[in-house]
Amino acid sequence: MEDRIILETHALSKHFGGIAAVSDVSLKVRANSLHSIIGPNGAGKTTFFNLVSGTLKPTAGRVVFKGHDITGLPPHRVVHLGMGRSFQITNIFPNLTVLENIRLAAQALGRDNFKFWAHYRRFRAYEERAHEVVRQVGLSGRELVLARMLPHGDKRKLEIGMLLAPNPEVLLLDEPTAGMASEEVPRLMEVIEQIRAQGDKTLMLVEHRMDVVMNVSDWITVMHQGQILAEGAPAEIMANQTVQSAYLGELYGDYEVM
Ligand SMILES: Nc1ncnc2c1ncn2[C@@H]1O[C@H](COP(=O)(O)OP(=O)(O)OP(=O)(O)O)[C@@H](O)[C@H]1O
Ligand SMILES: [Mg+2]
Known part of the structure; x- marks a missing residue:
């Protein structure tokens, strides 16, 4: 893991009326790491993602991405700087194929990598990018399947593919396994691990x-x-008494400590 910090927040806060959904959160995310946020329902995790991705404006505090202060920038600007964010509600086009969905995502949110090419070359470039992403998210062989026909687990892979298509540097994944059958989870996690x-x-x-x-x-x-x-690192979190008593034991009592 690199020491370089790609994303950091400084005393980030978001209040909804009297509720402090996010309060004074300062954290640093190392480049090319996998950094998880856990916490009980209502802890502020989704709100934090909304602040980082520009979906919500903070009440106070700052967001710094690749050394630039992006606090308050609208989401489309943040996307163009290289941040991809998944939503609970999917942006999948149900009546388009897997490949078309991913190609459109590459085109729509692309950071203009291919803009200088003539129309046909550009189409080919997006098409190639889409095939590459299909492989990466484990949907090879399903390119021509209509998105609405996919089983739930594959829809989630498609969503990740659509996020990956414009080649963002940072991906924010909010509960990618939500609603998935337990037996589908390992395959999605393989995709995430490979990324x-x-x-x-x-x-x-x-x-x-x-x-x-x-x-x-x-x-x-x-x-x-x-x-x-x-x-902390996973082992530290598992061993942390405060976390244990305040939260892990009560919420995840069925999880065996390794
Ligand atoms: N748009 C909103 N208006 C008012 N209150 C909100 C809004 N969004 C979130 N909240 C409140 O902010 C707090 C944090 O919510 P948030 O959705 O960020 O939690 P979370 O950690 O993502 O929870 P979960 O695990 O259930 O997804 C909650 O008390 C929630 O009710
Ligand atoms: Mg949430």
Whole structure:
């Protein structure tokens, strides 16, 4: 893992009326690491992603991405700087094929990598990029399947493919395994691990499945009531008494400590 910091927040806060959804959160994300955020329902994880991706404007604090202050920039600007963010509600076009969905994502959100080419060359370039991404997310052989016909687990892979298509440097994944059958989870995690293993992407993951989080993360931030409760490598988090008593035991009591 590199020491370079690609993303950092400084005293980031978001209040909704009287609720401090995110409160004074300062964290640093190392480039090309997999950095997870865990915490109980309502801890502020999704709000934090919304602040980082520009979907919400913070009440206070700053977001710095690749050394640039991006606080308050609209989401499309943040995307063009190289940040991809998944949403609970998918942006999949149900009546287009897997390949078309990914190609459109590459085109729509592309960082103009191919803009200087003539129309036909450009189309070919996006098409090639789409094939590459299809392979990367484990959907080879399903290129021509209509998105709506995919089983749930493959839809999630398609979503990750659509995020990857414009080649972002940072991916924010908010509960990618939500609603998936347990037996589908390992294959999705393989996809995420492979993206990480390539070594050129930073992944931030919000995930409730503790076995998944403990296995794949380089670093974990624990949030609780909008604040950072603890931070560390997975083993440290598992061993942390505050985390244990405040949260892990109660919420994830069925998870065996390795
Ligand atoms: N748009 C909003 N308006 C008002 N309150 C909000 C809004 N979005 C979030 N909140 C509140 O902010 C707090 C943090 O919510 P958030 O969705 O960030 O939590 P979370 O950690 O993602 O939870 P979960 O694990 O359930 O997804 C909660 O108390 C929530 O009710
Ligand atoms: Mg959430």
